[in-house]
Amino acid sequence: MAEFTMELNDEQKEVRDWLHGFAADVIRPAAAEWDEREETPWPVIQEAAKVGIYSLDFYAQQYFDPTGLGIPMAMEELFWGDAGIGLSIVGTGLAAVGVLANGTEEQIGTWIPQMYGDANDVKVAAFCSSEPDAGSDVASMRTRAVYDEAKGEWVLNGTKTWATNGGIANVHVVVAVVDPELGSKGHASFIIPPNTLGLSQGQKFKKHGIRASHTAEVVLENVRVPGHCLLGGKEKLDQRLARARERAKAGGERVKNAAMATFEASRPAVGAMAVGTARAAYEVALDYAKTREQFGRPIIDNQGVAFQLADMRTSIDAARLLVWRASWMAINGKPFTAAEGSMSKLFASETAKKVTAQAIQILGGNGYTREYPVERMHRDAAIYTIFEGTSEIQRLVIARTLSGMSIR
DSSP, X not given: OOOOOSSOOHHHHHHHHHHHHHIIIIIHHHHHHHHHHTSOOHHHHHHHHHHTSSXXXXXXXXXXXXXXXXXXXXXXXXHHHOHHHHXXXXXXXXXXXXXXXXXXXXXXXXXXXXXXXXXXXXXXXXXXOOBTTBSSOXXXXXXXXXXXXXXXXXXXXXXXXXXXXXXXXXXXXXXXXXXXXXXXXXXXXXXXXXXXXXXXXXXXXXXXXXXXXXXXXXXXXXXEEEGGGXXXXXXXXXHHHHHHHHHHHHTOOOOOOHHHHHHHHHHHHHHHHHHHHHHHHHHHHHHHHHHXXXXXXXXXXXXXXXXXXXXXXXXXXXXXXXXXXXXXXHHTTOOOTTOHHHHHHHHHHXXXXXXXXXXXXXXXXXXXXXXXXXXXXXXXXXXXXXXXXXXXXXXXXXXXXXXOSOOO
């Protein structure tokens, strides 16, 4: 087990500086254009693939970093560049985490490479969990998966929404209900291979922020997939469902479902994204405050501005430490006994919203225009308190974990 440290080693620093350079030289110059176009920035993703950032190898190296700091460090730097483009580059990772969290070694080796493609033919993947009537309320999920024993196939029907890369993905990972009587415990995850009949893109959403990231509905109409596309396999599913039924009869402990396993693994990473956006806005505001003069002196000479910047930096550093702690705990098998993963996501996402708003305030009228990036950063930051569990859901998870009670 790696010791927890707040100091990056030389190799990590080298990777961080490399990512920072890519974010500064490639992502940032393209950010405003793709935000306005509201389209997937395929050329930027391809550039990331060419240098090795958008690849299974790079993701795996960071994911299995024994310190746990590889992924949060990478997310912070890419999202410091731009949140929309950053999400286009890392959005495939959520589907990959879904396979890593629930799949067999064979499934991991088969499907994750197909999620990324290669530098000459980049692909993306989508994780599909939320539904029009079931976002945070995963127990209300309606997408069904029924096993056709005669053909050894699963048949999926339903509609997913808010899916990053939904409909344009090469591989979709879909969470569906296999036993409706068990509520959220009766869910399973399925791989939908490329060009599978019955899967189509529904509405593409025009969003307030992260506009360079594709978000859409995914419609499943009698989608048939082979039995081996059930993540973890049917034997493991049957055993899990049997345990869930026994515990339900006995009123026993809660059982994790497929979607929650993915979200728990990825929440600190989302916190790191929020830290990157907050840090970017803070740096713009700090530079502006040091160079913008009013009444014959830089505005940072005023306590009203200087104290805001002090609070902004303090909150950013605190958020990063919570993210790093949760990431270290996760990779080293430390249980989240106080919902540390949700803590990191909650605090970092709220920090991003507050810091980007303060940055606009410090820039004044300039901050409200698209001539300065803090306007875009503020719009982007709003998503962190919503996706992968709203701030309210994070507080609920934390409160339930601390109390051991089913708080509603």
